[in-house]
Amino acid sequence: xxxxxxxxxxxxxxxxxxxxxxxxxxxxxxxxxxxxxxxxxxxxxxxxxxxxxxxxxxxxxxxxxxxxxxxxxxxxxxxxxxxxxxxxxxxxxxxxxxxxxxxxxxxxxxxxxxxxxxxxxxxxxxxxxxxxxxxxxxxxxxxxxxxxxxxxxxxxxxxxxxxxxxxxxxxxxxxxxxxxxxxxxxxxxxxxxxxxxxxxxxxxxxxxxxxxxxxxxxxxxxxxxxxxxxxxxxxxxxxxxxxxxxxxxxxxxxxxxxxxxxxxxxxxxxxxxxxxxxxxxxxxxxxxxxxxxxxxxxxxxxxxxxxxxxxxxxxxxxxxxxxxxxxxxxxxxxxxxxxxxxxxxxxxxxxxxxxxxxxxxxxxxxx
Amino acid sequence: xxxxxxxxxxxxxxxxxxxxxxxxxxxxxxxxxxxxxxxxxxxxxxxxxxxxxxxxxxxxxxxxxxxxxxxxxxxxxxxxxxxxxxxxxxxxxxxxxxxxxxxxxxxxxxxxxxxxxxxxxxxxxxxxxxxxxxxxxxxxxxxxxxxxxxxxxxxxxxxxxxxxxxxxxxxxxxxxxxxxxxxxxxxxxxxxxxxxxxxxxxxxxxxxxxxxxxxxxxxxxxxxxxxxxxxxxxxxxxxxxxxxxxxxxxxxxxxxxxxxxxxxxxxxxxxxxxxxxxxxxxxxx
Numbered sequence: 001x002x003x004x005x006x007x008x009x010x011x012x013x014x015x016x017x018x019x020x021x022x023x024x025x026x027x028x029x030x031x032x033x034x035x036x037x038x039x040x041x042x043x044x045x046x047x048x049x050x051x052x053x054x055x056x057x058x059x060x061x062x063x064x065x066x067x068x069x070x071x072x073x074x075x076x077x078x079x080x081x082x083x084x085x086x087x088x089x090x091x092x093x094x095x096x097x098x099x100x101x102x103x104x105x106x107x108x109x110x111x112x113x114x115x116x117x118x119x120x121x122x123x124x125x126x127x128x129x130x131x132x133x134x135x136x137x138x139x140x141x142x143x144x145x146x147x148x149x150x151x152x153x154x155x156x157x158x159x160x161x162x163x164x165x166x167x168x169x170x171x172x173x174x175x176x177x178x179x180x181x182x183x184x185x186x187x188x189x190x191x192x193x194x195x196x197x198x199x200x201x202x203x204x205x206x207x208x209x210x211x212x213x214x215x216x217x218x219x220x221x222x223x224x225x226x227x228x229x230x231x232x233x234x235x236x237x238x239x240x241x242x243x244x245x246x247x248x249x250x251x252x253x254x255x256x257x258x259x260x261x262x263x264x265x266x267x268x269x270x271x272x273x274x275x276x277x278x279x280x281x282x283x284x285x286x287x288x289x290x291x292x293x294x295x296x297x298x299x300x301x302x303x304x305x306x307x308x309x310x311x312x313x314x315x316x317x318x319x320x321x322x323x324x325x326x327x328x329x330x331x332x333x334x335x336x337x338x339x340x341x342x343x344x345x346x347x348x349x350x351x352x353x354x355x356x357x358x359x360x361x362x363x364x365x366x367x
Numbered sequence: 368x369x370x371x372x373x374x375x376x377x378x379x380x381x382x383x384x385x386x387x388x389x390x391x392x393x394x395x396x397x398x399x400x401x402x403x404x405x406x407x408x409x410x411x412x413x414x415x416x417x418x419x420x421x422x423x424x425x426x427x428x429x430x431x432x433x434x435x436x437x438x439x440x441x442x443x444x445x446x447x448x449x450x451x452x453x454x455x456x457x458x459x460x461x462x463x464x465x466x467x468x469x470x471x472x473x474x475x476x477x478x479x480x481x482x483x484x485x486x487x488x489x490x491x492x493x494x495x496x497x498x499x500x501x502x503x504x505x506x507x508x509x510x511x512x513x514x515x516x517x518x519x520x521x522x523x524x525x526x527x528x529x530x531x532x533x534x535x536x537x538x539x540x541x542x543x544x545x546x547x548x549x550x551x552x553x554x555x556x557x558x559x560x561x562x563x564x565x566x567x568x569x570x571x572x573x574x575x576x577x578x579x580x581x582x583x584x585x586x587x588x589x590x591x592x593x594x595x596x597x598x599x600x601x602x603x604x605x606x607x608x609x610x611x612x613x614x615x616x617x618x619x620x621x622x623x624x625x626x627x628x629x630x631x632x633x634x635x636x637x638x639x640x641x642x643x644x645x646x647x648x649x650x651x652x
Contacts, residue, residue, distance in 0.1 A: 089458050137640065148402060148457055149643065152590050153636050159587045160632040167625030276587070280465065287462065317477045324469035331463045332452060 039343050044295050047302075051201055055194040067197045069305045071261045074204050076285040076297040077211060078254035083283075084291030085215050086247040087227030088139070089151035092158030093255055093282050095134070096127040098274025099161065100256035101263035105177040108264075114184045120260055127256015128249055135248035140241050144230070155276065162275030176270030183264040192265065200261055204298075207254060211294055214250070223247060224349065227292075284323065288330060290337025293348055299339060372499055378616040380505040383512040384571055385588060385612030386605055390519060391563030392589045393596065393604025398536050398556045400598075401453065401460045402590060405445075405468035407582025408475075409561045412438050413568025415475050418486050418577045427489040427573075434569035435562040442561025446554045454553075468582075476579035488573040508570050515566065516605060523601050532556055536599075588615065591635045597645020606646050611635060 051070070055063045079093045100123035107113045107122060138145055138153045145153075165171050172178070182189040190196050214220055225233040226240055234240045263269045272278060289300020304323070311319045334340055336348065392406045413434040420430025445467065453460035488504035523529035534542040535552045543549050568582070575581060588611060596607020611631065618627035639645070 089461070091461075138636075141640065143643065145640070146643065149594070149639060151458065151461065152402070152594060153639075156587060156591055156632050156636055160629045163628045164625060167623075167628065276583070283462065283465075318473075320473035321470055321477065324466050324473060327466040327469070328449070328463065331459060331466060332449070335459070 040293070040295065040347055043299075043339070043342065047295060047298060048205070055197050060193065063194055063197055064192045065309060067192065067200055067265055068262070069302055070197065070200045070204055071258055071265060072282075072285070072305060073298040073301040074200070074207060074261070075255055075258035076282055076289070076301045077204075077207060077294060078251040078258065079282045080286045080291055080294060080297035081211055081215070081254070082248055082251035084286060084293070084297070085220065085227060086223045086244055087147075087230075088244055088248055089147060090154045090248070090251065091151050091276075091283065092134070092154030092156070092161075092279050093251070094276075094278035095154070095158040095161050095274055096131050096252040096255035097259035097262070097278060097282075098165070098269070098271075099130050100124070100126040100259035101269040101273050102165065102171060102177070104260040105180050105263050105269045106171075108180045109177060112181070114181050114189075114264075116183050116185045116190070119183060119264070120257060123260025123263075124253045124257045127259060128253035131249045131252020131255070132245075135245045135252065139244045139248060144241060155279070158274060158279045159276050162271050165271040165274055172270075174271065176268055176273075178268045180263060180267050180269070182267075190264070196265060200265075203257070203261070207257070208294060208298070211254075215294070219243075284327060286337075287327060288337055290339030290343070290348075292336065293339050293343060296337050296339035296343075300337065303338070373501070374617075374620055376501050376505070378613055378620075380502075380509055381616035382609055382612030383509040384567070384574070385585070385592060385615075386608040387508070387512045387515065387567040387570065388564065388585045389589045389592045389596075389604050389608035389611075390515065391560035391567070393593050393598075393608070394519070394563070394601065395557060395560035396593050397599050397601065397604065398532060399454065399553055400457060401450065401464070402457065402593075403450075403560070404461055404465040404586065405471060406464075406560070406564050406589065407584075407586035408468040408471035409438050409442065409564035409582070410568035410571075410585060411475055411579070411582035412441070412471060413565030414486075414572035414577050414581055415479070415568075416565070417569040417572050418479075418484055421486050427486060431489070431566075431569040435566040438565025438568075439558045439562030443554055443558035445561075446557040450557060451550070451553070472579055472582065479577065479579065482578070484577040486572045486577060504573055508574075511570060515563070519563075520601065528555075587632075588612075591632060591639075594639045595635050595645060597647045600647055603645050603647040610646070 054066050058066060075093070075097055078096070079090060082088045082090045082093070103126040104119045104123045107119055113119065134154065134157055138150050165176070166174055182191050184190065190199060215223065222233060222238050222243055225236075226238075226243055230240050233243075259273070262273070285300040285304050286297045287300070288304055289298065290296030308319055308323070311322075315322075330337060336345075340348070388406075388410060391409070392403060395401055395403050395406070416434040416437055417427060417430035420433065421427050449463060449467065450460070453463050488502075490503045490507050492503050493500040494503050494506055521529075523532060531542070531547050531552055532555075534545065534547055535549050535556075539549050542552075572581075575584075589608075592607040592611040593604045594607070595610060596605065597603030614634070615628070615631045618630060621627075622630075
């Protein structure tokens with residue numbers, strides 16, 4: 001088995017080699033890689049410190065905005081897990097985000113349940129369930145589904161959900177569900193502000209660490225192999241479709257968590273939240289920041305939302321055009337996102353599990 | 368009787384519109400393997416050009432004639448500059464064309480604002496058959512759709528250009544070895560697909576009026592139609608478009624429109640899941 005793992009390890013950079021330049025033998029690259037080994041923790045640390053300090057320096061209305069960005073970063077994380085790590089193009093990630101938002105909004109409206117320990121698990125569960133259903137249908141089956149089918153299937157699902165939400169009176173139609181009661185814990189109500197900010201930041205950090213553990217585990221290794229060459233992973237005896245369905249469901253659960261937080265933070269839900277607009281928005285975040293790195297998703301969200309907020313006063317009309325142009329440039333010239341300016345290829349791919357790491361070092365020193 | 372006839376006409380005319388929009392999408396998807404997310408924006412551009420001609424006081428039909436050529440030219444340029452880089456990677460192509468579409472859509476939104484702009488029908492009035500009245504313009508759209516479909520078929524099946532296109536689709540490396548310039552063929556195919564979208568936009572703008580999200584509305588329906596029909600042939604996407612267009616126009620007559628709307632998509636996805644090759648499998652015309 002370790003030998004097989006080594007083979008995968010070797011295969012992964014070889015596959016990536018097509019778009020970037022990983023030469024296993026070249027000492028120059030090796031030196032660069034060793035120097036660049038520690039970039040990722042530094043970037044993560046800087047982002048965390050900045051996030052912790054933000055409410056202290058920001059004005060109140062900016063803290064509210066920052067809270068929204070953190071929630072969206074959580075959402076971006078879910079998409080990054082699905083696309084950046086498992087290579088499933090989910091163009092309908094908002095379906096899980098929005099359905100959880102609607103779910104908790106209904107809980108709050110019809111059943112008066114706003115307890116944080118009920119609504120957040122409920123939202124997560126809704127996201128998980130929808131993702132299991134949709135992912136199970138799209139990904140599992142006798143014949144493996146094509147990438148195109150999965151991406152268009154998720155897109156269609158999200159679009160259909162949008163139409164349903166718009167037309168269904170019970171869900172408030174075009175206007176959605178307004179004035180949702182704030183989330184509560186006993187007698188305390190979470191309203192917009194620093195408390196809410198630190199709450200979502202805490203959740204983001206926990207989820208981030210869980211994801212980080214997940215993608216660096218053996219499971220993560222199988223996922224990376226899946227992304228690079230699905231057939232090869234299947235030949236190793238992995239059930240590729242099952243792996244995909246699992247990660248898709250996990251992504252859905254995280255999106256659901258983000259969606260329920262978003263619903264309570266904004267105080268209303270509306271059909272766009274399940275639709276194509278938000279679905280593509282999250283794709284933008286992750287592509288900008290850099291898919292395949294968890295921190296890239298967070299950074300991308302902060303940059304896109306931050307710049308759009310900053311420009312929205314004076315350049316509201318041309319901002320989407322600039323966004324489109326930038327996105328095109330990123331796709332053409334920086335397919336790994338902005339993070340790839342500071343993060344080396346080797347570090348992005350990273351290493352998985354302790355055993356594999358040693359095996360890997362051995363190989364590095366060999367030639 | 369009269370009601371049924373009106374319903375049938377409505378269904379037919381909506382089906383024709385979907386076919387018209389899907390034609391270009393299907394040709395690009397089949398011939399090049401690219402699901403062009405900017406196709407909806409090509410439709411929008413066609414509509415916008417027609418509106419511009421109308422606003423400048425030119426006859427509307429002049430705008431309608433100009434639209435496919437201008438949009439086709441734009442498609443040719445975009446293919447040479449950008450789309451060409453995406454052939455190897457279908458998902459990256461989706462994202463890249465999505466970015467292109469975003470740029471076009473937001474530019475048009477900036478130009479027209481958030482308004483719904485109406486363009487009058489160049490052929491107004493109605494055709495009376497006994498006690499029934501059907502819109503003359505919608506009837507014209509059906510006729511033009513049939514003509515365009517026939518023209519496309521003849522172009523692909525009967526001309527030497529069509530032969531080259533099909534050869535490039537079937538086996539690109541062999542086509543290159545036989546002296547066919549595949550990049551040129553791809554460029555021409557993409558431009559042709561874009562031109563069809565431009566024509567579709569120009570023809571439907573009197574029916575739907577002009578607004579920035581006009582193209583988006585049809586894009587997903589178009590994708591679903593292409594998948595249902597089957598990627599790889601000319602006739603597949605057309606058949607898919609016929610089915611999807613007819614269903615989405617017919618179902619609201621028998622059930623609540625909300626349910627019908629969603630049901631069409633659910634049915635389509637389930638169908639594709641169990642028949643990935645689509646209604647009409649195989650390559651060629």
